[in-house]
Amino acid sequence: xxxxxxxxxxxxxxxxxxxxxxxxxxxxxxxxxxxxxxxxxxxxxxxxxxxxxxxxxxxxxxxxxxxxxxxxxxxxxxxxxxxxxxxxxxxxxxxxxxxxxxxxxxxxxxxxxxxxxxxxxxxxxxxxxxxxxxxxxxxxxxxxxxxxxxxxxxxxxxxxxxxxxxxxxxxxxxxxxxxxxxxxxxxxxxxxxxxxxxxxxxxxxxxxxxxxxxxxxxxxxxxxxxxxxxxxxxxxxxxxxxxxxxxxxxxxxxxxxxxxxxxxxxxxxxxxxxxxxxxxxxxxxxxxxxxxxxxxxxxxxxxxxxx
Amino acid sequence: xxxxxxxxxxxxxxxxxxxxxxxxxxxxxxxxxxxxxxxxxxxxxxxxxxxxxxxxxxxxxxxxxxxxxxxxxxxxxxxxxxxxxxxxxxxxxxxxxxxxxxxxxxxxxxxxxxxxxxxxxxxxxxxxxxxxxxxxxxxxxxxxxxxxxxxxxxxxxxxxxxxxxxxxxxxxxxxxxxxxxxxxxxxxxxxxxxxxxxxxxxxxxxxxxxxxxxxxxxxxxxxxxxxxxxxxxxxxxxxxxxxxxxxxxxxxxxxxxxxxxxxxxxxxxxxxxxxxxxxxxxxxxxxxxxxxxxxxxxxxxxxx
Numbered sequence: 025x026x027x028x029x030x031x032x033x034x035x036x037x038x039x040x041x042x043x044x045x046x047x048x049x050x051x052x053x054x055x056x057x058x059x060x061x062x063x064x065x066x067x068x069x070x071x072x073x074x075x076x077x078x079x080x081x082x083x084x085x086x087x088x089x090x091x092x093x094x095x096x097x098x099x100x101x102x103x104x105x106x107x108x109x110x111x112x113x114x115x116x117x118x119x120x121x122x123x124x125x126x127x128x129x130x131x132x133x134x135x136x137x138x139x140x141x142x143x144x145x146x147x148x149x150x151x152x153x154x155x156x157x158x159x160x161x162x163x164x165x166x167x168x169x170x171x172x173x174x175x176x177x178x179x180x181x182x183x184x185x186x187x188x189x190x191x192x193x194x195x196x197x198x199x200x201x202x203x204x205x206x207x208x209x210x211x212x213x214x215x216x217x218x219x220x221x222x223x224x225x226x227x228x229x230x231x232x233x234x235x236x237x238x239x240x241x242x243x244x245x246x247x248x249x250x251x252x253x254x255x256x257x258x259x260x261x262x263x264x265x266x267x268x269x270x271x272x273x274x275x276x277x278x279x280x281x282x283x284x285x286x287x288x289x290x291x292x293x294x295x296x297x298x299x300x301x302x303x304x305x306x307x308x309x310x311x312x313x314x315x316x317x318x319x320x321x322x323x324x325x326x327x328x329x330x331x
Numbered sequence: 332x333x334x335x336x337x338x339x340x341x342x343x344x345x346x347x348x349x350x351x352x353x354x355x356x357x358x359x360x361x362x363x364x365x366x367x368x369x370x371x372x373x374x375x376x377x378x379x380x381x382x383x384x385x386x387x388x389x390x391x392x393x394x395x396x397x398x399x400x401x402x403x404x405x406x407x408x409x410x411x412x413x414x415x416x417x418x419x420x421x422x423x424x425x426x427x428x429x430x431x432x433x434x435x436x437x438x439x440x441x442x443x444x445x446x447x448x449x450x451x452x453x454x455x456x457x458x459x460x461x462x463x464x465x466x467x468x469x470x471x472x473x474x475x476x477x478x479x480x481x482x483x484x485x486x487x488x489x490x491x492x493x494x495x496x497x498x499x500x501x502x503x504x505x506x507x508x509x510x511x512x513x514x515x516x517x518x519x520x521x522x523x524x525x526x527x528x529x530x531x532x533x534x535x536x537x538x539x540x541x542x543x544x545x546x547x548x549x550x551x552x553x554x555x556x557x558x559x560x561x562x563x564x565x566x567x568x569x570x571x572x573x574x575x576x577x578x579x580x581x582x583x584x585x586x587x588x589x590x591x592x593x594x595x596x597x598x599x600x601x602x603x604x605x606x607x608x609x610x611x612x613x614x615x616x617x618x619x620x621x622x623x624x625x626x627x628x629x630x631x632x633x634x635x
Contacts, residue, residue, distance in 0.1 A: 035455070038535035042451035043463060045444045049504035054470050057481035064481070125374050128367035135368040142617070143375035146382065149613040151564035153582040154606050157589055158381040161388070161603065169384070169401040200378065261474045264566040268586060271593040283474065290480050291571070303477040310472055 064300035065090050090301035100302055103282040106191075110281075111259035113195040114202075119251055121199065122206035126244075127236050129207070130214040141211075145204035152201060156268035159197045160185075164272065185273035197265050202258070206251040213247040214240060249321045253314060260310050263287070282306050382610070389607040393600045411604040423605055425577060426584035427612075430563055433498055433580050438559035440503045445554050449512020450543055454525055464513070470506035479571045486572070497572040498580070502562055508554045515550025516543065556616075563613060581609045 068086035290299035391405030592598035
C-alpha cells in the first residue's frame with residue numbers, strides 16, 4: 025500500500041497517544057494486580073520461632089502447594105457445585121425469557137411496547153445488593169405477600185431461604201436483574217435485520233412463528249452467543265446477592281460461592297496466598313470456558329457459512 | 332401456559348374491532364398481536380413487583396410492616412424518612428452523595444478514556460491494533476475479586492486504601508466501554524470525514540475533538556450510562572477497599588444497615604425506606620436518559 029507509506033508523523037503516532045491513558049490504567053489496575061496475584065499464589069508465609077519479631081515471618085516459595093490445597097479444598101468444591109446448580113437454572117431461564125421478550129417486542133402491532141420494554145429493563149438500574157434485599161424481604165414469611173396468599177389459600181408455605189428453594193430464590197434474583205439487559209441486546213440486533221429479509225418469507229406465506237424460528241433466531245445468534253458468554257462470567261462471579269441474603273437466614277454459609285470463599289480466605293482468615301491461588305483457578309476456569317465456548321460458536325458459524 | 336393464553340386471545344379477538352378481510356390479511360395479525368402484548372405485560376408485572384412492594388413497604392411503620400397485608404399502604408412514611416435522616420446524623424445522605432460522586436466522576440472519566448481508545452482502535456490502522464484490543468477485552472473476563480484482592484494489597488502499599496481514590500481509580504478503565512466506543516466510532520465517524528479534516532490541515536487531536544467526538548456523542552451517552560450504573564451498583568470493590576463508613580457508597584451503607592437489622596429488626600424499616608430512596612435517582616435517570624438513548628445505536632445508525 026502506497027498510502028500507508030505516505031502517512032504523516034501525526035497520523036502514525038496519534039493512535040498510540042490516544043491509547044496511552046487506557047494502557048497506563050491497564051498496566052496499573054489489571055496487569056500489575058494479576059501478576060501480583062500469580063506471585064502470591066506461588067508463595068506462602070514461613071513462620072520461624074514463635075512468629076514474633078520482624079524477621080520471623082518470611083514469604084517463601086511454595087510452588088504449586090497452594091493450588092494443590094485449593095483443588096482438594098472441599099469448601100471450594102462445594103461452592104463450585106452450588107454455583108453450577110445455580111447457573112444451570114439462571115442462564116437458560118434468563119436468556120430464554122430475554123429472547124422471548126425481545127421477539128415479542130419485535131413482533132408486528134404489539135401494544136404498550138415502550139412501557140413494557142422500560143419496565144422489563146428497569147431492574148438493570150437497581151443495584152444487585154438492593155435487588156437481593158427487596159427479594160429477601162419478599163421471601164420473609166412475616167413480610168411477604170406470597171406467604172399471605174398461600175396462607176389464605178391454605179397451601180403449604182415453603183421456606184424459600186433454605187435448602188433447595190434457596191437456589192430458586194437466588195436464581196430468581198439473578199433472572200429478575202439480568203433479563204432486561206439481555207433482552208435489550210437481543211432486541212437491538214433484531215432491529216438491525218434488514219426488512220428485505222422478511223419480505224421473501226412473507227411472500228412464501230410464513231407465519232410469525234416460522235419467521236421467528238427460521239429467520240430471526242438464527243440471525244440474532246451472535247448476540248445470543250454474546251449474552252450467553254456474559255451470563256457465564258456473571259454466574260461464576262456471583263457474590264453480592266448471596267452475601268446480602270446472608271443476614272436474613274442462617275442457611276447461606278460464608279463460602280456459598282467460590283468468590284465468597286476467596287473473600288473469606290483473604291480477609292476473614294487473612295491467608296492471601298491461598299486466596300490468590302483460588303482466585304487464579306477461578307480465572308482460569310472462566311477463561312477456558314469462555315474461549316472454549318467462543319471457539320465452538322465460531323466453528324458452528326463457519327460450518328453454516330460453508331453450507 | 333402459552334396454549335392457555337392463545338385460547339383466551341382467540342376468544343377476545345372479535346371484540347378488538349377487527350375489520351373483516353381476507354383470511355390471511357390484517358385480522359389474523361390483529362389477533363396474534365395480543366399474545367406478545369400479554370407476554371410483555373406479564374414480564375413487566377414481574378419486573379415491577381419488588382419495586383411496587385418497596386414503595387408500599389416504605390410507608391409502613393415498624394409495627395405495620397409485620398402485621399398488615401403487604402400491599403396495603405401504611406401511615407409511617409414521613410416518620411420513616413425522619414428516622415432515616417436522624418440515623419447517625421444523616422450518614423445515609425452521605426452515602427448517597429458518595430455514590431453520586433463515585434458513579435458520576437467515575438463514569439465521566441471512564442467515558443473519556445473509552446472514547447479516546449475506541450476512536451483510536453476504530454479509525455487508525457496501526458501495528459498491534461488487534462493485540463491491544465484483545466488484551467483489553469481479556470479484562471472483561473477477569474473476575475473482579477481476582478483483581479480486587481491484589482488491587483487492595485497494592486493500594487495498601489501505596490497507602491491509598493480506604494480512600495475515595497481506591498474505589499474510583501480501578502473502575503476508570505472499562506473494557507466493555509472501550510468495546511462499545513469502538514463500535515460507535517466505526518459506525519458513526521466516516522473515514523472520509525477524518526480524511527477531509529486532514530486535507531484541511533487539522534491536527535489529529537483537533538479532528539478527534541471537533542469532528543469525531545460530536546458524532547460519537549449519542550454512543551458515548553450509552554457508555555456513560557452503562558458505566559454510571561456499573562459503578563453505582565458496585566458492591567465488591569468498596570466492600571474490600573473501605574473501612575470508614577463515611578466513605579461508603581449507598582450499596583455498602585444499606586448492606587451494613589441490613590446486617591445490623593438482623594439483630595435489631597427496628598432497622599428494617601430504615602433499610603426499606605433507604606432502599607426506596609436509593610433506587611429513585613436511578614429510575615429518574617433512566618426515564619430522562621432514555622429519550623436521548625436510541626436503542627438502534629448498537630446496530631450502527633449511520634447511513635452512507
